[in-house]
Amino acid sequence: MQDGFLTVSVLDNLTNRPIEGATVNIYSNPESGERSSIVYQNLTTDSSGQVTGLKLDAPDIIFSQQPSDVRPYSQYTVEVQIDGYETVLVDGTQVFPTVESRQNVPLLSKERCRSSYSRQNEEVYNIGDNTLYGTYPPKIPESDLKPLPPPTGFVVLDNPVVPEFVVVHDGLPENTSAKNYWIPFKEYIKNVASSEIYSTWPEQTIYSNVIAIVSFTLNRVFTEWYRNKGYNFTITSTTAYDHKFIYNRNLFDTINVVVDDIFNTFIKRPPTSRQPLLAQYCDGKKSQCPNQMTQWGSKDLGDQGKDFEAILRYFYGDEIVFEKAPVVSGVPVSFPGETLQVGSSGKYVKTIQNQLNAIAKSYPAIPKVKEDGIYGESTAESVKTFQRIFGLPQSGVVDFKTWYEISRVYVAVTKIASLNPTI
Structure with missing residues (x-):
């Protein structure tokens, strides 16, 4: 042990x-x-x-x-x-x-x-078993490029967007008695990755699997796959159609930090296609999936020192390209594009100070700071405390992953969701 x-x-x-x-x-x-x-x-x-x-x-x-x-x-x-x-x-x-x-x-x-x-x-x-250990139905293969929805669809997207929520149907699509859960996008990706791979795997293997999960999920969002079939959800929790989602399961820090870092990154093929690739995968041991990623195969490549781009190109082809969703919906202010740290100043620093102070009303261990737009040691200490509570690296700087985690918690504690968690 x-x-x-x-x-x-x-x-x-x-x-x-x-x-x-x-x-x-x-x-x-x-x-x-x-x-x-x-x-x-x-x-x-x-x-x-x-x-x-x-x-x-x-x-x-x-x-x-x-x-x-x-x-x-x-x-x-x-x-x-x-x-x-x-x-x-x-x-x-x-x-x-x-x-x-x-x-x-x-x-x-x-x-x-x-x-x-x-x-x-x-x-x-x-909480059910991880898919690599438990017994679950294999993915039913489908085309990795989908017809785009007509202009009269549920929502019209010019480019892939990270939605605020994913509506997860906890059962087969036709099972009308199964619950629908409204899950924040990042939490959904963390849940799926924690259910589909092992948290002890190499970091680059985790990155490659997370990007595949993000791409698959954004394809379901972008093409309105289930909405256009008359369903009122984004994706299912069954491995036969989508990936495994286990409501209220525990998550793992090694997976969380990767998702926080790269939750808006997806792959496309060919480069002229607007839609994220429906990046299907299987374990490679209990089931096989030609021309798709195998989870154990990605682990072997990670052990060999391959980075996530090399791993994903190995399985999905050299022609894939990596893109970031240009808009992240459901957050008050988008990441400014550069890390905020001691010595930084301006409106984005003030935004973070304001959000940290609002969060501190619910999490009093977080020191309140002066909202002056100047990133000093007190702001860095407040950020470190936030990072400790929410499982981020305690750097004291606000990078991409910390910015969006602060945004997520700020929205959660200041806005009582009008959406019911189950419908």
């Missing part, structure tokens, strides 16, 4: 604000026939709604470096309780060796609660 790590973040499901003083218990999920045991008991969330850096047993890293019959991650149950809210259990939180897992736990006020429960007074989220 090796050490893995877990941070639990507890939030109010309606306001997205952290809940201080919640009780967190962690239980082991043993193999069949063994008894569960309590690993951590009566932990208390801090002012950021978190318990951080919990050390947990995980299988040896070798089991995630090659196909194996041994589950390469440990599974735990996270239980959260506090007066005034329904108790929540997350059953199956995954912990890999050497990697920080981050489990968000949304709590529903007892007054607002209207869900059905599998236990009395408890809401239970069941």
Whole structure:
């Protein structure tokens, strides 16, 4: 066994604000026939709604470096309780060796609660296996270039745009009883990548898989694939049609930081095509997919030192080009194009200072700063604290990934979403 790590973040499901003083218990999920045991008991969330850096047993890293019959991650149950809210259990939180897992736990006020429960007074989220280990249907092959929607479609896009939300249908397209979830775009990509690949893989392998996932998803958005078939969602959670999405699953820092860095990058083929490539893939062991990326193959190329561009060109062809979505919707101000750091000044610094101060009302551990448009040491310290809470590298500078994560949290804590999380 090796050490893995877990941070639990507890939030109010309606306001997205952290809940201080919640009780967190962690239980082991043993193999069949063994008894569960309590690993951590009566932990208390801090002012950021978190318990951080919990050390947990995980299988040896070798089991995630090659196909194996041994589950390469440990599974735990996270239980959260506090007066005034329904108790929540997350059953199956995954912990890999050497990697920080981050489990968000949304709590529903007892007054607002209207869900059905599998236990009395408890809401239970069941987290399924990673696709590389579990049993899921293989992707049904389809053309990687789609007809574009007519001008009368649901939305008309001149260029690919990163949407604020992805509407995920949690089942087969024709299953009308399956729920639709409104998931912020970045969180959706992180969820899929955490469900489709292993967080212990080489960084460039993770980059290549994330870009493929982004391209596939943006193709579904840009071509309105399901909308034009009469459905009211963007994409499904089934591997036969799209990629695996597991509602409220834990994420991994090694994957999160890559998504934050590159969530608007996609590939196209041929270069004259406007639409992102429907970048299909498979594991390459349990199923095969000629002329598409294999996940284990991308891992082997990463082990050989190939960068993400070389990996993706190997599978999808030398003619692919890499582009960035020119507009990111759903954020107050787009990234200015250059990193903000000590010595920077101007309106973009003031924007960040304003957003950090607004976030600090919900996350009081973040020091408030003077909104003067001057990036001094106090602003850098506030940024570092934000980065620590939200799992970003603690550089104290506002680069692309930090800018958009600050924007995401700012929108979440200052705007009570008018969209229902399930429809």
